Amino acid sequence: xxxxxxxxxxxxxxxxxxxxxxxxxxxxxxxxxxxxxxxxxxxxxxxxxxxxxxxxxxxxxxxxxxxxxxxxxxxxxxxxxxxxxxxxxxxxxxxxxxxxxxxxxxxxxxxxxxxxxxxxxxxxxxxxxxxxxxxxxxxxxxxxxxxxxxxxxxxxxxxxxxxxxxxxxxxxxxxxxxxxxxxxxxxxxxxxxxxxxxxxxxxxxxxxxxxxxxx
Numbered sequence: 001x002x003x004x005x006x007x008x009x010x011x012x013x014x015x016x017x018x019x020x021x022x023x024x025x026x027x028x029x030x031x032x033x034x035x036x037x038x039x040x041x042x043x044x045x046x047x048x049x050x051x052x053x054x055x056x057x058x059x060x061x062x063x064x065x066x067x068x069x070x071x072x073x074x075x076x077x078x079x080x081x082x083x084x085x086x087x088x089x090x091x092x093x094x095x096x097x098x099x100x101x102x103x104x105x106x107x108x109x110x111x112x113x114x115x116x117x118x119x120x121x122x123x124x125x126x127x128x129x130x131x132x133x134x135x136x137x138x139x140x141x142x143x144x145x146x147x148x149x150x151x152x153x154x155x156x157x158x159x160x161x162x163x164x165x166x167x168x169x170x171x172x173x174x175x176x177x178x179x180x181x182x183x184x185x186x187x188x189x190x191x192x193x194x195x196x197x198x199x200x201x202x203x204x205x206x207x208x209x210x211x212x213x214x215x
Contacts, residue, residue, distance in 0.1 A: 016066045021168070021188040024062070028053040031190070035201075035208040039215070040144075042173060043201040046192035047213050050140035050168055054095040063168050063187060064099020070185040071104060071136060071166055077183075080163070083107050085135045087155065089121060089147040090114075093139040096168055100138055112151050121150050131159030142167040142186070145177035152179075 016024075025031035030052035036044050054060045072078050084106040088097045091111055101109040112121040129135070135155055137148050142165070152162050165179060170186040173194050195201035204210070 043195040068103035089151040129160040
């Protein structure tokens, strides 16, 4: 099924396809090919920064609404939408979270944060999940899943129940965590090549110029 296009495109599926999502990421410069080194030391042939796509309203809406429709297709999640909370691990995922919340008409959206890398995730003063609160974790991307796993454990320690995990892009690495039976929703999966370090990197051996990235 198709609908009127987003951002001038002639047609766009109600839930955008993998190819449509990747086309938007490349058009906005959010997805880049090259030789990149992540802060963890991993080397990769792809770099993705979803916020570069989310800065354009038409694409923010396209991606958020598409993700909300994946969630709504689950009858168990659809049944609890009026009481559902959307929670993100850091403020970088808020554009997606607000878009999903608006499209779903979920109850609320909030986030965790930390001042520096060695600090544990926490909620702001006076913001506490309620025992029995039902939550979908949302973010722009899932790579290792460490922040989302930390957020899940934080919520569960406060008595909340995490019922799903939704991200715009699933870009697993060799170290991506396993979330078990927790439903995972994503609009596109990117299979980048990863190397543990420079000593194992084929691009380093070929002398391909390296660019270090922050996240």
